[in-house]
Amino acid sequence: MKINALSSLANAKFMQRSVNWATKVTKTVVNPQGEKKLITNYDKVQKYYPLAFSVWVGIMQSFLTYKSKDMPKERKVPLAINIGIGDVLGLTGSLLVNNSVNNFTQRVQNRLEKLPIEEKEKLHLKNGVKTAIPFFISAFMFKYAAQVIATPLANTVNKYLEKKGIIKYSKKDPPIKIEETALSSLPKVPKN
Amino acid sequence: MTECILRNGKHVNSSITNIRQSNSNNYNRGNIYNPGLNSGEKTNFTGNVNGTDKAIDSFLMSKGGQKILKFASLNPTFFSLALMTALATTLRPATIMVVPGAKKEDKKYAAMKSIISASITLVTQGLIFYPLGKAMEKAGEKAKNAPNSTKFPHPIKTPKFQAFNYFTNNGVAFFTMIAASLVMVKVVAKVMNKIMPSKRPSQPTKNETGNEAQRRDK
Numbered sequence: 001m002k003i004n005a006l007s008s009l010a011n012a013k014f015m016q017r018s019v020n021w022a023t024k025v026t027k028t029v030v031n032p033q034g035e036k037k038l039i040t041n042y043d044k045v046q047k048y049y050p051l052a053f054s055v056w057v058g059i060m061q062s063f064l065t066y067k068s069k070d071m072p073k074e075r076k077v078p079l080a081i082n083i084g085i086g087d088v089l090g091l092t093g094s095l096l097v098n099n100s101v102n103n104f105t106q107r108v109q110n111r112l113e114k115l116p117i118e119e120k121e122k123l124h125l126k127n128g129v130k131t132a133i134p135f136f137i138s139a140f141m142f143k144y145a146a147q148v149i150a151t152p153l154a155n156t157v158n159k160y161l162e163k164k165g166i167i168k169y170s171k172k173d174p175p176i177k178i179e180e181t182a183l184s185s186l187p188k189v190p191k192n
Numbered sequence: 193m194t195e196c197i198l199r200n201g202k203h204v205n206s207s208i209t210n211i212r213q214s215n216s217n218n219y220n221r222g223n224i225y226n227p228g229l230n231s232g233e234k235t236n237f238t239g240n241v242n243g244t245d246k247a248i249d250s251f252l253m254s255k256g257g258q259k260i261l262k263f264a265s266l267n268p269t270f271f272s273l274a275l276m277t278a279l280a281t282t283l284r285p286a287t288i289m290v291v292p293g294a295k296k297e298d299k300k301y302a303a304m305k306s307i308i309s310a311s312i313t314l315v316t317q318g319l320i321f322y323p324l325g326k327a328m329e330k331a332g333e334k335a336k337n338a339p340n341s342t343k344f345p346h347p348i349k350t351p352k353f354q355a356f357n358y359f360t361n362n363g364v365a366f367f368t369m370i371a372a373s374l375v376m377v378k379v380v381a382k383v384m385n386k387i388m389p390s391k392r393p394s395q396p397t398k399n400e401t402g403n404e405a406q407r408r409d410k
Binding site for chain 2: 003004006007008009010011015016018019022023040042045046049053056057060061064065068070071074075078079082083107108111112115117121124125126127128129130131132135136139140143144147148150151152153154155156
């Protein structure tokens with residue numbers, strides 16, 4: 001079932017066109033060691049698509065949060081700003097770190113080859129290094145550090161916007177009220 | 193940091209001057225360096241190494257490190273998912289609550305958003321992307337083994353297969369993202385309304401008229 005669907009997708013015209021476009025070789029690069037490397041459109045897509053995707057996710061999530069009718073306005077505006085800032089910060093951070101992360105992984109792999117470990121194990125470990133280290137660092141930047149920084153940052157941005165009058169928490173919005181508990185529903189005793 | 197710990201662990205007299213010296217290159221650490229190999233030799237098998245390399249070596253040679261790397265190489269999707277959910281459901285909300293600078297209610301919203309979006313990604317990954325990846329693999333294998341038996345055109349590990357794989361995966365991700373974030377916003381709002389009902393306008397009960405409710409709230 002799944003495979004049939006996949007094969008019909010793979011045979012569709014637009015998909016064949018795009019796959020052919022992706023595998024087209026645009027230029028060849030020669031390493032300082034003299035190795036030739038073919039660069040295709042697919043490499044470019046891999047480079048720039050994650051950027052576009054995370055921008056899309058950030059914009060959409062913060063927009064949907066801003067438009068939500070269930071949240072009180074005092075809460076949802078800071079949250080929307082928070083999501084946007086977290087996305088942008090994490091993205092720029094991981095882009096900045098990207099090069100050094102690649103270097104670091106290469107370094108770990110080089111160290112691994114020098115260590116006295118069995119060849120079979122070494123292959124496994126090499127694969128693990130390749131997947132784990134970039135992922136670990138990007139997860140830390142994008143999913144943890146940026147989001148943690150974004151929360152207080154969003155608060156200051158929100159305060160600034162409120163001060164400048166760009167965002168107004170109008171009086172028509174329901175004011176914050178005290179929770180209705182069992183005690184408050186009891187008949188009140190006059191003070192005097 | 194790691195260097196100091198390593199050096200303390202390796203019974204080197206670690207005064208401040210020593211650590212300072214070790215940071216510069218003119219201090220020879222060839223003799224004291226023992227990465228804890230199976231043989232108890234004190235000689236260094238890779239020549240001169242600096243502190244970071246030492247840390248890398250000790251991580252690679254340790255049993256825990258090898259286990260983590262093996263797990264990552266055998267099932268990368270589970271590795272990434274486990275790490276992501278662990279970060280987003282425990283550590284991140286805790287840190288968000290602790291870090292000062294925002295109102296407490298905003299912090300609560302941010303923490304809850306983190307937990308809920310992480311669990312949503314867990315569900316979507318498990319229900320959509322893991323089966324999709326498996327199906328892709330199967331299709332590629334079929335095309336590789338018997339090209340005429342299936343209509344799937346690209347055998348596995350060819351550049352065309354990789355490009356097709358990338359396009360389908362990301363295409364699906366692009367559109368599921370909309371639904372997932374819609375669900376996220378809804379669930380966050382609902383959960384927060386249940387946790388912090390004081391932020392919601394209290395509705396007048398049946399016994400009271402609207403005027404009475406207003407008066408009481410003032």
